[in-house]
Amino acid sequence: MRHRFAFLSAAAVLFATPSAWAQCSVSSDAGAVAKPVDASVQADADLIVSMSMMPKLMHIDYANAAxxxxxxxxxxxDTGSASYQLYGDDKAGRLRIAQPALKGGPIARIVAVTNILKAIEASKQGRPAPVEGYLLATMTKAEFIGWKYYTGLPDPATLKRDMAEALKGGTTPIFRNGADGKTAIFVPKG
Structure with missing residues (x-):
């Protein structure tokens, strides 16, 4: 009787918490690629302005991200000397964030990008703003840097590779927002 009770108790715990056994997975978009943005193309220029404004509009800062x-x-x-853990959630904007093992280190994250002009028009019509793509950004207490624009949400393996490259500064950024409130755009025109 005692063994039967122990078995039933164990079975009840297993069935009551199926998430303990469920595989954790998040979605990605098939065919998502990093797309270069060109400041001389009006649609891309609108996206660059929108991406550089998003951290302030969406209250994305280091303290909250940490x-x-x-x-x-x-x-x-790993990014060489630093170790990171990538986390994700498909709720609330398909958040993907890489947290450093060393407290206070730079954080990498994916931000859903909406075109500000299209968002204003959509809000006038009572609709949500469409997601145009996704931005790979890094942040510290002093700056927010946008590195890559994706046409869709990449898979975790691609994100880890691209985040590691951005965290090492191994690519040219799109823009940089400094703690002084100034934005620098690095995308060449034409």
Whole structure:
């Protein structure tokens, strides 16, 4: 009788918490690629302005990002001397964020991009703003840097590779927002 009770108790715990056994996964968009943006093309210029304004409009800053740890652990990666853990969640904007093992280190994150002009028009019609793509950004207490624009949300393996490259500064950024409130655009025109 005692063994039967122990078995039933264990079975009840297993069935009551199926998430403990569920595979954690997040979605990605098939065919998502990093798309170069060209400041001489009006649609791209609008996106660059929108991306550089998004951190302020969406209240994305280092202090808030450091507290975020979405439910799904997508694995570790290294940037040379620093180690990171990628987390994700498909709720609330398909958040993907890489947290440093060393407290106070730079954070990498994906931000859903909406075109500000299209967002204003959509709000006039009572509709949500469409997501144009996704921005790979890094942030510290002193700056927010936008590195890559994607046509869709990349898979975790691509994100880890691209985040590691951005965190090392191994690519040219699109823009940089400094703590002084100034924005520098690095995308060449034409």
């Amino acid at each position: 507290k975020q740890k979405p439910a799904c652990d997508l694995g570790a990666f």
